[in-house]
Amino acid sequence: MSTQSETSTQTDTEPFEESVLPEGWELVVGLEVHAELATETKMFSPAKNEFGGEPNTNIHPVCLGLPGTLPVVNKKAVELSIRVGLALGCTIQRCIWARKNYFYPDMPKDYQISQYDQPLNVDGRLDLPSGSSVGIERAHMEEDTGKSTHIGTSGRIHDAGYSLVDYNRAGVPLIEIVSRPDIRGPEQAKEYVDELRSILVTIGASDGKMEEGSLRVDANVSVRPVGSDELRTRCEVKNVNSLRSLGRAITYEAQRHVDLYNAGDSPRLETRHWDEEDGRTRSGRSKEDAEDYRYFADPDLVPIEPSKEWIDEIRAALPALPRDRRNALLARNADPHAAAMAVARDLDRLALDAIDAGADVDSVLKHVANNLAVDGAETLDPAAFAELVKMETGGALTATQAKQVLAEMVEKGGEPARIAQSHGFEAMDTGELESLVDQVIADNPEEWERFVGGDDKARQKMQGFFTGQIMKATKGQADGKIVNQLLMAKAKS
Amino acid sequence: MASREPLTRQDVTDVAELALLNLSDDDLDRYTGQLDAVFDLASKLDQFDVSEVPPTSHPFGLVNVFRADSPPSSVGIDGTDDNVRQEALASGPDVEDNQFKVPPALGESP
Known part of the structure; x- marks a missing residue:
């Protein structure tokens, strides 16, 4: 696939410059x-x-x-x-x-x-x-x-x-x-x-x-x-x-x-x-x-x-320029900031290959931005990286678990599924998780009151509290996203 | 022949200052006259129409004289690479810590 492109796919964004001078x-x-x-x-x-x-x-x-x-x-x-x-x-x-x-x-x-x-x-x-x-x-x-x-x-x-x-x-x-x-x-x-x-x-x-x-x-x-x-x-x-x-x-x-x-x-x-x-x-x-x-x-x-x-x-011998490399990611619907970050880290080739192997763009670039600022990240096998991202987006791994597996993949190489298994990472059954959420709510009635009846600020604070309690009870194996969905559903019912 | 602004004493003073030359009043008068005569001679070329002639920076048609980028070498004044630094430092007026010692240079270079 060619990353050379003569025209910029970017259009003018909002005026990004903060004003540093007095009006006028x-x-x-x-x-x-x-x-x-x-x-x-x-x-x-x-x-x-x-x-x-x-x-x-x-x-x-x-x-x-x-x-x-x-x-x-x-x-x-x-x-x-x-x-x-x-x-x-x-x-x-x-x-x-x-x-x-x-x-x-x-x-x-x-x-x-x-x-x-x-x-x-x-x-x-x-x-x-x-x-x-x-x-x-x-x-x-x-x-x-x-x-x-x-x-x-x-x-x-x-x-x-x-x-x-x-x-x-x-x-x-x-x-x-x-x-x-x-x-x-x-x-x-x-x-x-x-x-x-x-x-x-x-x-x-x-x-x-x-x-x-x-x-x-x-x-x-x-x-x-x-x-x-x-x-x-x-x-x-x-x-x-x-x-x-x-x-x-x-x-x-x-x-x-x-x-x-x-x-x-x-x-x-x-x-x-x-x-x-x-x-x-x-x-x-x-x-x-x-x-x-x-x-x-x-x-x-x-x-x-x-x-x-x-x-x-x-x-003819010029390599692809940073702009062309960003554009290749933008053409796959990447967020502009995330694309710029991937190119700056020199991990855009890895990201492109993982995306083209079917991994979700945002999740790939999230890992590039947050978890791959490490030596050896460029040696990661794109197919294995794509596999890991698919496991995470498919719900087989939580974000925390995916991060841990990824770190080990960079350090020692290997297949994500095998590494996840060796750590005993298995996504929790939703039914099992729901009864655990019920248990935590029952144990903390006052906090639950504030979560259900409080203003946005109180609700946000209490959401953090409950997620923390549930993560603790599951030793980090629960999927944060699903926990939040369960909490919101229960607050509304 | 196209007319030319005569060279002034101030022109010569300014150029002398840029070249770090201390000229006496007598020198300035003499050089202003002499340089003006040189300019007069050069301005005779103005009678030719050169509007169709591209500017010439060098008198011969040679272009693209290059050397290859390798290998690096330090070659001394006598053409050998034996102890280039000592040889170079020895040709300076004063030396400290293997560097040339010079009167205070204020600020960055222009």
Whole structure:
């Protein structure tokens, strides 16, 4: 069965974004995501691309910027970048390298090789699970910088006595994915990064680890009055190290803009740094002053002209994207959130096979969401999993028993029926259960009164009480659903 | 010939600042004049109609020069892989904990 699908089966859902700004204001956010590409070697030199090595061990004259060295492009890095472009529906085009000139010790040759007016990938789109869509302006290649550590008496940057530089990261291949300013809130921003990360990992372009810095996000934030389509002065917020920080930083920065406008003032174009501890952004350098990088075409590096054959070959080898994988589950009437969860857990193949073997969609995805967040879940035999779900939905196993059997199946393998038998799990006879329910009611007349005559809240509380008593009496073998049905029937009679 | 805005002393001051060059007043006057003459010479090209010519970034027709992604290696300045780190660190002005020690770099790189 094919899971490839060009069109999204999702339609616009209700506006999912909570409003984080005062009435009348709208957030406008564009994101720049830098992802380190999963190559063996660096962008322009044969030094190793590796996180966490001893300082200055993965280096080479090219990444040290020594005179007389010649950078040569890593073909794999270009291939991975084309994969990203294709996954984001971009146009892949002829491109050139540009030098971005600035002085900073983490770039020893005093320029970063990047792409400027002729990038590899342009004009794409990312469809989010909740139904919205974010435009992709470009996804270009560049090299990473080295890492500076600031050493000062108080440990704060502005007190730095000196800096130490490690060039292991200098020259690591990056792709920078620039969105259009289509994002309208912190939740959508987080969803965008989450989906993008999932795509990058799925297609093998990057390991997407924010905590190791292989995925980094800068947010361009501005606000405007609702109903306007202007783009006001933006601030670029850096130093955002997790999805949670991203949401907080955007909310803080947008509110700061609203406050400035309300006070008759306005923000200025600048870079700001997110301070996680204080929960605020701080002014960095002013963009008007510093942002003249004097870009020009790098004479050492010739243009890249990906042939149609090469692009087609890369396209044909792309695995199914997260969106297509969710759609395969949605086509089987899965709940959208449950489908997204299954794909995020990488258990959608298992779920699909179990569903196609006749197991109930909701029950399968309930187990994927609640009981299969464990090592080895991916080795589960889909047919046996389907069998277990059928036993449960057929009433042969209670939810608690099914969970226990499933855990053992993941751990040791085996047939669900045999495992259930070895535990002595047999669904209770309904007649036997009913007399037990009668007994529990008779033993607790006051509680029963409150269940029958109380308001919704009291009834809910008492329902919990009776279910608990009955489960205790049956040592968990009763089916909770049937117990509830019996209680309701008896309350009405 | 298309007219060109003359280069100003401020233009040269701005570019010198970006290049971290300290130029004296005399230098600025002299370079403004000299650079303006260079621009004059270059602007003679404006007399040609190039509307049909695609922009050229490189003078030769070479494209797609690649290397394979393996195997990783660290090669020293002398072309061998013997003790690359020590060789590299030795060429820096100051070293601490196997890293290059530099004057305080404030904030993140631009």
